[in-house]
Amino acid sequence: MLEEIGSYDAKTKLPEILRRVEAGESFTITNRGKPIADLIPSRAKSRLKAQSAIANLLKAKKPIIAEDDLKELRESGRR
Template identity: 45%
Template sequence: MEIGAFEAKNTRGSLLDRVEKGEEIIITRRGNPIARLAPVRTERDIAQARKAMAELRELSKGNRLDGLKIKDLINEGRP
């Protein structure tokens, strides 16, 4: 979400509520981004992210493309 500096000043409380819920807000002045209001990342957040990455790596073990090539899948329109 982007918001102008004047409006950000006048709605500071509601912006902080949104950030507390995890949203990131870009504050602009005359259309140019000047600041980012974002939630603080805690050690717990980092630990949860590392755990999720480890689980994804474990899930992907043994999955094969059975002869398919990534380039062919991309050309077919798959991301």
């Protein structure tokens, strides 16, 4: 169950609440005891992490050079 927080507390403690949401916590914001909104961690953050990881893997991947191409490169470097 999401932790409930009143709208006034949400307003006055917003930076703290956002840090907690970034850490993975979720909240239901209430107004006079009535649930109004759910504050949950963004899925975009995990998507960006995945994209960054894929980019790093692709960057680290070494190209495979065929033996004939390698020989040609060696020969062209000696001219």
